[in-house]
Amino acid sequence: MPRPIRKLLIANRSEIAVRIAQTAREMGIATVAVYADPDAGGEHARACDEAVALGGASSSESYLDIAKLLAAARRSGADAVHPGYGFLAERADFAAAVEAAGLTFVGPTAASIQAMGDKIRARSAAEASGVPVLPSAPVTGDDACDRSAADKLGFPVLVKAAAGGGGRGMRLVADAAALSDAIASAQREAGSSFGDDRVYLEKFVVGPRHIEIQVFGDAHGHAVLLGERECSVQRRHQKIIEEAPSPIVDEAMRAKMGGAAVDLAASIRYRGAGTVEFVVAPDGNFYFLEMNTRLQVEHAVTEAVTNTDLVRWQLEVAGGARLPQTAPTARGHAIECRVCAEDPANGFLPSAGRVRRVDHPRGVGIRVDSALRDEWNVPVQYDSMLAKVIAWAPDRSQATRRMIAALESFPILGFTTNIAFLLELLRSERFARAGFFTTTLDTEFAAWKPADELSFDIAAAAVAMLVRSGRTRGGSAHDSASHGGAGAIPGPWQTLGAWRVGERT
Amino acid sequence: MELRFRVGSRSVEMVVGEHDGRTTVTIDGRELVLDEVSFDDRSVTLSIDGVRRRVLVDSERGHVHAAIGGHSYEFVPGEEATADQDSGRFTPEISSPMPGKVLAVLVGPGDIVEPDAALLLLEAMKMETTVRATHKACVVEVRVVAGVMVGPGDVLLRLEEALD
Numbered sequence: 062m063p064r065p066i067r068k069l070l071i072a073n074r075s076e077i078a079v080r081i082a083q084t085a086r087e088m089g090i091a092t093v094a095v096y097a098d099p100d101a102g103g104e105h106a107r108a109c110d111e112a113v114a115l116g117g118a119s120s121s122e123s124y125l126d127i128a129k130l131l132a133a134a135r136r137s138g139a140d141a142v143h144p145g146y147g148f149l150a151e152r153a154d155f156a157a158a159v160e161a162a163g164l165t166f167v168g169p170t171a172a173s174i175q176a177m178g179d180k181i182r183a184r185s186a187a188e189a190s191g192v193p194v195l196p197s198a199p200v201t202g203d204d205a206c207d208r209s210a211a212d213k214l215g216f217p218v219l220v221k222a223a224a225g226g227g228g229r230g231m232r233l234v235a236d237a238a239a240l241s242d243a244i245a246s247a248q249r250e251a252g253s254s255f256g257d258d259r260v261y262l263e264k265f266v267v268g269p270r271h272i273e274i275q276v277f278g279d280a281h282g283h284a285v286l287l288g289e290r291e292c293s294v295q296r297r298h299q300k301i302i303e304e305a306p307s308p309i310v311d312e313a314m315r316a317k318m319g320g321a322a323v324d325l326a327a328s329i330r331y332r333g334a335g336t337v338e339f340v341v342a343p344d345g346n347f348y349f350l351e352m353n354t355r356l357q358v359e360h361a362v363t364e365a366v367t368n369t370d371l372v373r374w375q376l377e378v379a380g381g382a383r384l385p386q387t388a389p390t391a392r393g394h395a396i397e398c399r400v401c402a403e404d405p406a407n408g409f410l411p412s413a414g415r416v417r418r419v420d421h422p423r424g425v426g427i428r429v430d431s432a433l434r435d436e437w438n439v440p441v442q443y444d445s446m447l448a449k450v451i452a453w454a455p456d457r458s459q460a461t462r463r464m465i466a467a468l469e470s471f472p473i474l475g476f477t478t479n480i481a482f483l484l485e486l487l488r489s490e491r492f493a494r495a496g497f498f499t500t501t502l503d504t505e506f507a508a509w510k511p512a513d514e515l516s517f518d519i520a521a522a523a524v525a526m527l528v529r530s531g532r533t534r535g536g537s538a539h540d541s542a543s544h545g546g547a548g549a550i551p552g553p554w555q556t557l558g559a560w561r562v563g564e565r566t
Numbered sequence: 567m568e569l570r571f572r573v574g575s576r577s578v579e580m581v582v583g584e585h586d587g588r589t590t591v592t593i594d595g596r597e598l599v600l601d602e603v604s605f606d607d608r609s610v611t612l613s614i615d616g617v618r619r620r621v622l623v624d625s626e627r628g629h630v631h632a633a634i635g636g637h638s639y640e641f642v643p644g645e646e647a648t649a650d651q652d653s654g655r656f657t658p659e660i661s662s663p664m665p666g667k668v669l670a671v672l673v674g675p676g677d678i679v680e681p682d683a684a685l686l687l688l689e690a691m692k693m694e695t696t697v698r699a700t701h702k703a704c705v706v707e708v709r710v711v712a713g714v715m716v717g718p719g720d721v722l723l724r725l726e727e728a729l730d
Contacts, residue, residue, distance in 0.1 A: 480636025
């Protein structure tokens with residue numbers, strides 16, 4: 062029997078754990094953080110009323126260790142567990158273990174997670190409830206057989222992992238010659254990523270957009286539709302800019318897509334926050350991609366346009382509450398940018414390290430979900446996303462300008478982030494006309510280099526002023542600099558220029 | 567006053583001067599006129615052409631870090647830029663391009679590697695990166711083993727150029 066939650070263990074880290082804790086706190090729910098060794102002293106542990114050390118550094122020794130998480134819940138007296146996104150959020154065995162321990166799992170039932178987690182089963186469920194799906198074929202393992210199946214679908218085809226997600230175990234195949242290698246490598250990657258090497262073939266849409274529908278179900282069989290999100294700005298299947306509503310979806314298409322998503326949710330009596338993802342072809346036809354049975358990273362754009370708090374809904378629904386009978390109406394436009402510790406000018410290599418100083422953007426219509434602070438060492442063990450910036454405005458062009466201004470005032474001192482890259486995308490004519498396909502960044506921006514000389518010159522001038530004023534720490538910048546190089550203090554950073562030798566462009 | 571720094575793989579020369587009572591900074595020949603300069607404990611604020619811009623700064627051991635508009639730069643005093651792949655020159659030390667974990671070392675001392683040969687696999691933030699040779703070379707020393715954590719710039723292995 063559902064009961065209102067009194068103490069919530071958040072089985073996650075970083076910005077999403079902080080964000081969940083904020084809503085829980087507002088609702089009068091006590092919060093318990095868990096943290097791995099590299100996250101000791103991290104912002105998410107500070108944001109909760111209690112914090113339990115999990116030990117270990119890797120995800121598998123900490124945020125993915127079900128036994129440790131359940132022990133932490135028991136020890137702290139939590140009566141519910143929120144999985145956040147990623148990690149165990151879509152693991153049916155975790156949901157089942159939480160419920161078996163007598164705790165409330167903030168999310169759908171284990172059966173729903175299982176039904177949607179297997180992409181092949183999810184496709185069948187979608188098909189059965191009348192949601193359009195792309196033509197597909199099973200992989201048999203027999204080369205000739207697979208080749209003729211792919212020919213029948215028509216190249217290009219996608220090889221996809223049955224247990225897939227995040228682009229892993231996925232290969233785009235342009236012609237028959239590349240098929241068997243692509244299948245073999247997708248199977249290997251799927252096996253190592255998901256412990257399940259089943260793959261299948263799917264027709265590839267040329268000029269694809271990614272548009273997804275937010276649905277929400279309660280335990281009483283009622284489902285609410287919260288509109289779509291446009292997530293076509295992706296790099297290697299990772300979204301980096303999301304918006305709501307989609308600039309290319311009109312009322313008729315919205316009604317059709319929303320209807321399909323809600324039908325699918327209702328067909329499995331879906332409970333909690335869920336997202337039905339579609340690939341949209343240039344002709345406006347849309348096809349079921351997958352259903353994510355959790356809160357999405359980009360849920361905040363939906364919150365901004367619908368004026369809701371989806372984490373509050375999750376916690377209320379998990380406690381047995383009913384959802385409102387009418388869906389909230391959307392207003393205005395929201396854009397989210399994912400700020401990542403990646404160097405876009407350097408093949409998007411991870412660039413984590415110590416945040417020496419950080420200033421977060423503020424202002425009307427700006428929301429920042431972040432776990433950054435001065436002197437925080439960003440661990441290399443986990444995801445590269447550092448923070449999300451969400452800009453809301455009455456219309457899309459104003460939201461874009463607001464986002465640009467916000468990102469311009471988000472200096473992160475210590476390592477390179479993708480902010481300069483995000484800014485260039487936002488300022489582009491292509492973004493203004495909503496002209497991104499999910500493949501655009503990988504084909505047209507792969508060799509991107511920053512062209513922002515003015516920022517460099519201003520930074521350089523500031524450094525010159527700082528040195529002249531004698532305000533630099535550690536002495537010798539002034540001396541060594543003005544003497545043209547003699548006496549510079551040797552440090553580990555001096556070898557930094559040499560690394561590129563080993564890296565292929 | 568003249569200043570010289572290395573920033574990543576580029577060298578930068580600056581000249582600080584005065585013009586009509588205002589401070590000027592010439593950066594590799596490009597002149598900025600500063601209407602106003604102010605400091606606090608974490609930033610330098612410059613006013614240029616009527617627009618005020620705040621730059622976050624920090625310094626350590628003479629190195630100055632500065633961040634603005636999504637960029638974070640490290641100014642290393644008084645150095646020529648070191649050779650990098652753009653110069654096409656052979657460099658004997660292979661350093662880590664990023665903080666992360668060594669997943670696998672694919673070569674051993676004495677091995678002759680061809681240009682583009684995979685030397686090591688690194689992992690950080692769930693992304694795998696292959697470190698490759700740019701020149702034909704002989705592996706002289708391997709300084710890391712699979713499983714260790716490395717920082718950016720840490721030397722991973724040493725090579726000696728091998729001629730055909």
